[in-house]
Amino acid sequence: MGRRKREPMSEGKRNIITGLLQEYDIKTAKDIEDALKDLLGGTIQEMLEAEMDEHLGYSSYERSDNSDYRNGKKAKKIRGNFGETEIEVPQDRDGSFEPKVVQKRQKDISGIEQKIISLYAKGMTTRQISETIEDIYGFEVSDGMVSDITDRLLPQIEEWQNRPLDEVYPVVFIDAVHFSVRDNGQIKKLAAYVILAVSLTGHKEVLSIHIGENESAKYWLGVLNELKNRGVKDILVICADGLSGMKEAAAAAYPQTELQRCIVHQVRNTLKYVGEKNKKEFAKDLKAIYQAPSEKAALEQLERVTAKWEKDYPSAMKSRHTNRDVISPIFKFSAQVRKVIYTTNSIESLNSGYRRLNKQRSVFSSDTALLKALYLATTEISKKWTMPLRDWGKVLGELEIMYPDRLN
DSSP: OOOOOOOOOOHHHHHHHHHHHHHSOOOSHHHHHHHHHHHHHHHHHHHHHHHHHHHHTSOTTSOOOOSOOEEEEEEEEEEETTEEEEEEEEEETTSOOOOSSSOTTOOBOSSHHHHHHHHHHTTOOHHHHHHHHHHHHSSOOOHHHHHHHHHTTHHHHHHHHTOOOOSEEEEEEEEEEEEEEEETTEEEEEEEEEEEEEOTTSOEEEEEEEEESOOOHHHHHHHHHHHHHTTOOEEEEEEEOSOTTHHHHHHHHOTTOEEEEOHHHHHHHHHTTSOGGGHHHHHHHHHHHHTSSSHHHHHHHHHHHHHHHTTTOHHHHHHHHHTGGGHHHHTTSOHHHHHHHHSSHHHHHHHHHHHHHHHHOSSBSSHHHHHHHHHHHHHHHHTTOOSOOTTHHHHHHHHHHHSTTSOO
């Protein structure tokens, strides 16, 4: 596509520029910015005066019998793309004047608040955000101001956490990502439990995020009952692993639901015992087990992997054989269904986004700060989830046969 040509300058624009050059001693691009900043303040000031005239029904040079009248001005600093500008907001005796060009309590006219939220979503600390804004716009924003702006997300997060959900989800993944959080001067590890679902249309959706320290059947029953209260009547498969009390809680909340152990966790836990240089090859060999065409072929592949790696990584292979009960249940599904339930793609794409938060911020100031960052990261990641999972129609057809009368 060719570059769009600039439209010819009109006579009116040329007169404005000529007047600008005459009024200001402009020699550099910085001088132009300063002039525009000055004009911005003056323009807003004139608009505020015009708004007050309209509000009172008469101008400052006219007489009126109106009981409401001008009552001085109040200085106010506003932040724009050219930095800070001071204006004087007209006041009226009744206090009923509501300016529109710069509203009451509004200090940002440039979209800086949205920029701050965007930087927060990328995992930057309040200090890093403050420094970035100062570098770009030339004025300082305090850590407290950054917190105040991002705190405005809290009602939005609460609404999101309590939004109505679908009645049925074919698959729900429950996974944990750990973060360091400051609490009363001490740093503790907290788990962010993320509930990710695949809907009947094949789209991924994060249902909720829970931050906590201890897992128990009572805790998970509360989480699952919350899903029920939000409208979820049935889940075909919950895919989770290593969550204490989940089996008992799932049986109580959703008696018909199958609880499947998560292959993602099994692979991840096994790779902890493997040297960095061999992780890629080892992971490829493990995948071949779970992608085998049948249970018999999978167990044969397990023996081949054992023979290949047991000498170098006995702990890893011991973990594989200890958890070989994970292999059998998955082969009641076709390869297409297994790909949806057991491959890493559904969870790992989400977790990789969350892990970037850990790289940016070694410690979160509070669990609320962590929740805000996770919510914003989730919002950004889920923007890419516009298409259903591949071959979802075939997957859904198979699930309808395996779980009759539960997907209607």
